[in-house]
Amino acid sequence: MSDLIVVGFSDTEVADRALTKMVSLSKEHLVELEDAVIVVRNAEGKIHIKQSVNLTALGATSGLVTGGLWGALVGLLFLNPLAGFAIGGALGAGTGALSGSLSDYGIDDDFIKSLSETIPNDSSALFLLLRKFQPEKVLQELEDSDFKGKVLRTSLSPEQEQKLQDALSKTTAVGTTL
Template sequence: MSDLIVVGFPDTETADRALTKLASLGKEHLVELEDAVIVVRNAEGKVHIKQSVNLKALGATSGLVTGGLWGALVGLLFLNPLAGFVIGGAAGAGMGALSGSMADYGIDDDFIKNLSETIPKDSSALFVLLRKFQPEKVLQELEQSDFKGKVLRTSLSPEQEAKLQQALSNHAAAAPVATTI
């Protein structure tokens, strides 16, 4: 089962830095991200949503390859594999982009939109869906970073949420975080 964590930040850049930190922790196999979304609300109150997985581009790429191969094979039947590759690739890319735009993966889009309307102007939020993670090591890394975030929503237990909030608030010097979750 995946855990959903939404953290709000007091400025518009910190969510990007936090996601970069989580991605580096993923390279160390301390965390496995299923999905991540950054929401930024600018000074005018306009909400910008940045998806970590671009399904349109992913669908177009896979459609281009698949359509190109099938087009080349069909083109061989008509003694023109290059034209078949071009036509098949274009059709595959178009269909792949269309199917990617209709797909929904990871965190529910309506949930993101509804919660993003509640964050203040000139701030950001990071929505993260974690498949698995090593809590004690991840919390230790977050304590060393200067994110100063606030947990807005989570599917973690109340104890885990308190430990995460403590790590994000950088209160580690005042009260050490326990190493078990």
């Protein structure tokens, strides 16, 4: 079962740095990221959502490869595998991009949009969907970093949520909010 963690930051750039840290922790096999989304609300109140997985591009790429291979095989039957590869690749890329843009993976987009409406101007939030993680080591890494955040939502147990909030607020004053 995956765990959802949403952390708000009082700066527009901290969520990017926090995601970079989580990616480096995933390379060390301390966390396994299923999905990650960054939401930034600028000074004018405009919300920008940055998905970590571009499903349209991913679908187009896999469709190109699959369609190209099938097109080349069919093209062999008609003694023109290059034309089959080109036609099959183009059709595969188009259908892959369409299916990627219509699919929803990981964190629900409606949930992201509704929660992003609650963050203040000139701030950001990091949405993480973790398959598994090593809590003690990840919390130690967060305590050693300069991320000053507030846990907004989580599916963790109350004890784990409190430990996470303590790790994120180690360097902040008590009672600091976004």
